[in-house]
Amino acid sequence: MNNSIDGLKKHLYRFSATFFLLLFCQPFLQAQEVSLESGKEYILGGLEVTGLQSYNEQTVKTYTGLRVGQKITIPGEEISSVIKKLWGLELFSDVTFYYTKIEGDKVFLELNILERPTLANVTIYGVKKRKIDDIINDTDLKKGKKITESLIANTKNYLQNKYKKQGFLNAKVNIVTAPDTTGTNTQNMVISVKKGDKVKISSIEFEGNEKLSDKRLRKSLKNTKKKKFYRFWKKSKYIEEDYEEDLDNLVDTYAERGYRDARVISDTFVKVDEKSIKLKIEVEEGDKYYFGDINFVGNTVYTDRQLSQILGIKKGDTYNGVLLKKRIADDSKPDAEDLTNLYQNNGYLFSRINPIEVSAVNDTIDFEIRIIEGKETFLDHVTVVGNDKTNDHVIYRELRTRPGQKYSKENIVRSVRELGQLGFFDAEQIVPDIENPNPNTGTVDIKYSLVESGSSQIELQGGYGGGGFIGTLGLSFNNFSLQNIFNGEAYKPVPMGDGQTFALRLQASRTFRVYSLNFAEPWLGGKKPVRFNLSFSRTQQFATEFDPSSRNRFEVDKSRGFAITGVSAGLAKRVQWPDDYFTISHALGYQLYDFDNYNIGLFNFGNGTSNAITYTLGISRSSQGPGRIFPLYGSNFDITAKFTPPYSLFSSKDFKALKERSDEIADSASDGTPLTTAEINELQEIEEERFKLLEYYKIKFRGDWFTRLVDKLVLRTNAEFGFLGNYNNDIGDVPFERFFVGGDGLGNFTLDGRDVVQLRGYENNSLTPLSINPITGRQEREGGTIYNKFSLELRYPFTLKPSASIYGLAFLEAGNSFDNFNDFNPFQLKRSAGVGLRIFMPAFGLLGIDFGYGFDTDANPGSVGPSGWQTHFIIGQRF
Structure with missing residues (x-):
């Protein structure tokens, strides 16, 4: 009281x-x-x-x-x-x-x-559960947040705008709060979202247009399309932000055709029903104009004629305001051929170029291109940041920009590409920052900001094939440091940072073993881009016999088999002509083929050895960029010629007689009659004599073009060709180095230097010609001596983050292989189409899956009709 x-x-x-x-x-x-x-x-x-x-x-x-x-x-x-x-x-x-x-x-x-009350809990209705956390994070509705009128209003506006951008124009959001009895001055928030139906555009109507048709104007609206049953790529939903941008595109469409005064007078949308609206756009076209005199003012570095050639616009041309702007400065292409880049690529960073209309008489517009050239600019400091693992000298040697040089935008763009091609950094996040520009002293600094990405890969897999378990261990260190190999502190987990490559791969099963070791130094001596490569490899294949009583149904006899031991060393140098994208390479190699009672019919001799000493000349040009994993532009071309010495020119052996006798024995088995033991032994002796020293030449070509269509939608165009020939017809084609076409393009192991060529939609090697083996009497694939292949591939990335790059693709392919040049028909192709997915993770390399449909019959015995659907798994293949 x-x-x-x-x-x-x-x-x-x-x-x-x-x-x-x-x-x-x-x-x-x-x-x-x-x-x-x-x-x-x-x-x-x-x-x-x-x-x-x-x-x-x-x-x-x-x-x-x-x-x-x-x-x-x-x-x-x-x-x-x-x-x-x-x-x-x-x-x-x-x-x-x-x-x-x-x-x-x-x-x-x-x-x-x-x-103010404190937020206790948030409940959201009307959205999928997996989206709730994203909404709470985006609106910052965290527990303990003070509830204010602005918080509620901002949350409501955010959600309504979010769904309007997705085409839900009728989206409604209601937010209420209620006291929470479990806490002091706390309240719970309940958000109710009613998105409604997506609002589609039923029609787009134009008024006032006489010079350009409705169809042409609708096409200029890149992101705003009316509803059609067959349209999948561009949606017909109304998004205000995209629509405003498209109205500017519409005006540009007129400007490109000479109508510089064209404008949008009014634009409205009429609600047809809850699910659709109708757009009405009224335009005023104005008169058509033409370019008159174009004079350059203020230019001393370049003549009027030089500037006119770059500008590419002549008196009397239809006025095109969009083209004029691009020829002055094309912001969509960093390496565009325009006047601004002409100056900036030659040291004039501070130049300014402005087109000014000086007169407009009747339908003709005269221009002055006024140029302030500024002071010639030089690079003062060039720095890099963000390289935690890679040593500075590995980066600086790739840069085309060095202190004291003239400023060049072209060199900056090229430096970004070169850094992306290293594979050590995220190509999407390489940023060249222009710092401390000083127009008075004519100096500027450049800082390259980098984000390291994983450059080492591990391959550890197991599978079943060839009658047994296959295990693989592969280690690839693409930023290795050999000089620190004895420095214990540098092992994290191995010495890294000098840009070298060290790869080790081991693969084994009951029937074969493969060992390979590779080392590469991209800058031999450290002063010039001369790549040194050294590799060793050994492959062992053991004989197997079919045994129905065995659990594995195949018994392995390790006393019988054959092995290939190889070593190669090469040098590759980047050259300046025809341009500095070219590389010329040279390699010397030696392979020893050693047969030990290996009479399975893969080759026509089971005992003895063959030797091959090879020289390979390669010419390549690579201008793809900005990164290796998902190129957006550029191309890759490779042509290689592999030769052995023409031993037969210096030999007294009668190779003609040997070949005739070999063909005679082989022909005797062509009707299915098995060879006698004596004939088999004789045939093997002849084949060993013919191929004791292998002589051949092998020419291969591969070209890839990357064309950016829209955004990051990229078209990859590919063409390939290969031919294996001989110097002496009396010896014939060697049984090694053949082309095997069809399937995923992956070989678990390479027995004989063969090229396994991808052609999806068909079983592995199923487009390789068959022939009767005279020893076994069976049809076997001995490989083609010539092939060609073409493909088109549309690619689009889902993410290009350093942790994982993922992109989808759709492809069309066609190709085939042939026994000899006389049978070669470049138009006799096996066709396929399909879709696929690629995932690149730095630690594991490239992984993928393709679903391909083959439209034609393959070369398998008894095949009729199309090959049909095939599934291919891709591991570690070329990008």
């Missing part, structure tokens, strides 16, 4: 004090409107903070900055500043000062605060 009476007294006292102060301070309030200095000065006798629920009173007092005993003016700046300061925290919904008592020159104040 006493507490109630005391409380009532307090409220009555506060009311009377407030009433008194209103009367007492009225002169001061009126005076304050004129000048703050006219308020009366008091000494603060006390300050009480009321209304707090979750904050400490002393904390609030300290924050206000008011101290008992200080002088304050009432009304005055001190009180106003405190109120403004507290409101700025956005923690309170009301902040009020009261005069509770005045004793002489002392004033006692009460600060009454109403705290």
